[in-house]
Each structure stands twice: as structure tokens, then as C-alpha cells.
Amino acid sequence: MPKTISFRSGLSSVLFWSVISAAFIGPGTVTTTAKAGSTYGLTLLWALTFSIVATILLQEAAARITLASGKSLGEIIALKYPGASQRYLRIMLFIAVAFGCAAYQAGNILGAVAGLHLLSGFSNTWLTLAVGALSFSLLWAGNFQQIARILGMVVFLMGAAFFAVALFAEPAWWEWKGLIVPNIPQGAGLLTIGLIGTTIVPYNLFLASGIGQGQRMSEMRMGVSLAVLIGGLISGSILVACILVKGPFSFEAVAATMTDTLGPWASWLFGFGLFAAGATSAVTAPLAAAITARGLLGARESAWTAKSPSFRAVWMIVLAIGLLFSLLNVKPIPAIILAQAINGVLLPLVAVFLLLAVNDADVLPANYRNGLSSNIAMLVIVGITGFLGFYNILTAARQVFPTITPDEYTTHISLLFSLLLVGSLLWRLYRR
Numbered sequence: 001m002p003k004t005i006s007f008r009s010g011l012s013s014v015l016f017w018s019v020i021s022a023a024f025i026g027p028g029t030v031t032t033t034a035k036a037g038s039t040y041g042l043t044l045l046w047a048l049t050f051s052i053v054a055t056i057l058l059q060e061a062a063a064r065i066t067l068a069s070g071k072s073l074g075e076i077i078a079l080k081y082p083g084a085s086q087r088y089l090r091i092m093l094f095i096a097v098a099f100g101c102a103a104y105q106a107g108n109i110l111g112a113v114a115g116l117h118l119l120s121g122f123s124n125t126w127l128t129l130a131v132g133a134l135s136f137s138l139l140w141a142g143n144f145q146q147i148a149r150i151l152g153m154v155v156f157l158m159g160a161a162f163f164a165v166a167l168f169a170e171p172a173w174w175e176w177k178g179l180i181v182p183n184i185p186q187g188a189g190l191l192t193i194g195l196i197g198t199t200i201v202p203y204n205l206f207l208a209s210g211i212g213q214g215q216r217m218s219e220m221r222m223g224v225s226l227a228v229l230i231g232g233l234i235s236g237s238i239l240v241a242c243i244l245v246k247g248p249f250s251f252e253a254v255a256a257t258m259t260d261t262l263g264p265w266a267s268w269l270f271g272f273g274l275f276a277a278g279a280t281s282a283v284t285a286p287l288a289a290a291i292t293a294r295g296l297l298g299a300r301e302s303a304w305t306a307k308s309p310s311f312r313a314v315w316m317i318v319l320a321i322g323l324l325f326s327l328l329n330v331k332p333i334p335a336i337i338l339a340q341a342i343n344g345v346l347l348p349l350v351a352v353f354l355l356l357a358v359n360d361a362d363v364l365p366a367n368y369r370n371g372l373s374s375n376i377a378m379l380v381i382v383g384i385t386g387f388l389g390f391y392n393i394l395t396a397a398r399q400v401f402p403t404i405t406p407d408e409y410t411t412h413i414s415l416l417f418s419l420l421l422v423g424s425l426l427w428r429l430y431r432r
Helices: 010-025 027-040 045-069 073-080 084-120 124-141 145-166 173-179 189-199 204-210 217-244 251-262 264-297 309-327 332-357 372-400 407-431
Strands: none
Touching: 010 145, 010 217, 027 045, 027 084, 027 189, 027 217, 027 251, 027 264, 027 332, 045 073, 045 173, 045 189, 045 204, 045 217, 045 332, 045 372, 073 084, 073 204, 073 264, 073 332, 084 124, 084 251, 084 264, 084 309, 084 332, 124 264, 124 309, 145 217, 145 251, 145 264, 189 217, 189 332, 189 372, 204 264, 204 332, 217 251, 251 264, 264 309, 332 372, 332 407, 372 407
């Protein structure tokens, strides 16, 4: 990775490493990819391929906004929708992002606790309180760069171990079509949108808009692309490795598979890596919510410094929600997958604002705005994620209200919603 992409100082450097490297492989990624591999083999690998390409495109666009304007995506949205009359729009977007952060936070803590439980066997209640106390102390102090880097290295080593296990998987050659051929088996809709939501993290689009500050365009693009590709390689390795898991999926089954393939040390590394992934992300999610609030709601910058009461109140609420769900003895694997799916559903909403911002002539000069190919690519991303998100909403609604829509029409209605969404965006871009 180029030297110019390394941490400089302060918050922007923290966000770069925590979001693009360590937190990119959080417990949600480990859980959803492992579940996908153990249950469906390589069938859902295409969702990772799509997610990696989409993540590079969307985060590059978010970082390009900062290069051109010196403002984050949240600040751009606040600038475009000023005043009390449009404040409700910014509040609604913040609530959506904060809701996603809270969902992630529950999964982060549950994942970190699951990793510690594999290592120690201690009570989940005490482990949850310990993880919560660690997250609180790091967020309060605001000085956790070194710890994030160390834990991020542990996550990387865990990914290397999964890569080694994946070499023993040896799936049939024809199964690799799952890398590029879309297919959603019966009952895999939630897991599919979870794979996308855990890779194209919606709040990262707000955070990534700060990583390019002070860099040239080529340096920023190389840094974003390399970081996401490395994360994608680790995610893919976990999915491929877990086709070796025997019996029902569980963290214990994954640890047993790693032990059988590489030895007892690999099981220990999986437990510690799962904890490290959860611990780094348990700091990132509350922090992301607070930074999003500062961009969207912070009319006075002085009132939203890192140690201001309003800034701290936001991350405290997100942290408290994550702790609450963890202490309720929620089963970690279903809860983590659901958290990723929730963020997958929220993703199109954030992507729409990003697409409009990166085409705005009032904000960006012509050489920084999207070209035709970039707009087509982003519209495809919005269309696919919109389809999958709405499909899962209808599926969930039908479980509560069975007569809301016949099962055979779910796909058609979701496709219509996606086409209408893309069509309305095309019209807005054309008018500009």
C-alpha cells in the first residue's frame, strides 16, 4: 500500500484503518461468509464479487467528494438540504444510519464475546460487560489508534489462516461458477443481502469520504482499491474454507474445522481473531454514528467536537443498544446475520444520496464529478441492492401478514420497485 495512504494523524487516520482494514472484516463478515460457505457452498460467492466491486466504486466516490470539496458526505448533504424546513430529511437519514450502526454494534459485541467464549469458556454476561467497558474507555479517551492496529493485525492473521484452510477445500471446478453467476437458493435471501450489507457497510460511505484528504486522486484510488481487495480476499477465503464445515453451522464447528486442517493453534487464532474483529468494530460503529450526526446535524461545529457532550451522547446510545441486546442472551449467529441484512436494506438509501452528491455541479467541479460509466455502474449498484433490500422487506412482511402479497409476485414487485428507483434517479440526473 502506498506510503501516502498510511495514517497521518487524528480522526481521519483512525477511520481509515478501522473501516477499510480491521473493521472491514468484523464478526458480521466472518459469520455471514462462514454461514454461506457451510450451508450453500460456493453458490453465494457472486454476492461477494458484486460487493467488492461495488465497495471500491462507492468508497472511491465518497473519498472523491472530500478531495474536491474538503467536506464529508454528511456535510455535503447538510449543505444541500439546509434550514429548518429540510432538517427533517437530514434527521431521517441520520436515524437510518444510526439504526444501522446500532444493529452492527449488537453484532460486534456478540461476535467479540463469542470469540472470547471460545478461548475461555467464561460466562457470556461477564464477557459482554468486559467488552462494553473496553469499548467505552477507548471511545471516551479517543486515543485507540495503536490498539486498533494491533487487533487489525490479528484479524489479518486469522484471514491468512482461513486462506490456508481454503486451499484444502478443493471444490469441484464447476462450483466456481458461483463466483460470477447470480443465484439465490430458496431461503437464502436474508443471507445474500447480509453478505452485501457486511461488505458495503453503509456508514463507511460517510467515513470513507474523509480518507482521501491531502492525497492525489491516483493515490486515493490505489489505497481504496488495495484495501478493499485485501478484505475481499479474506472474506472469500472464509467462505471457501467453510465448505469443509461438517454438520450444523456454529462457531465451534468452524473452530473444529480449522483444528482438523491446520492444528489446535488455528482454533485459538479463530477465537482471538473473532474477538479482535468484534472489538475493533465495537469502537467503529458508535464512532461512525457520532461522526454522521456531526456531518448531518451539527449546525455549529464547536458543539460537535470529539469530546463534546452531543458527540459523546450519540456514541453512548449506540454502545448502550449493542450492550442491551448482548445482555438479553440473543443467539449470536442469527443476530449477527440479521444485523448485516438490516444494513443491506439501508444501503440503497445511502447510495442514492452519494450518487446525487457526486453529480452535483454546485458542489464539485467538472473533473471531479461522475462520468457516464461511473453513473451507470452506481445506478446498477443502487438497482441491485434496491431489489434485494425490498425483496427481503416483502419476505419479512409476508411472515407477519401472509396475505400481503402472494409469494410468486414478490420478485416481480421488488423488480418494479428497483426499476422505479433507478428510473427516478436517471430523470434527476438528466434534468441536471
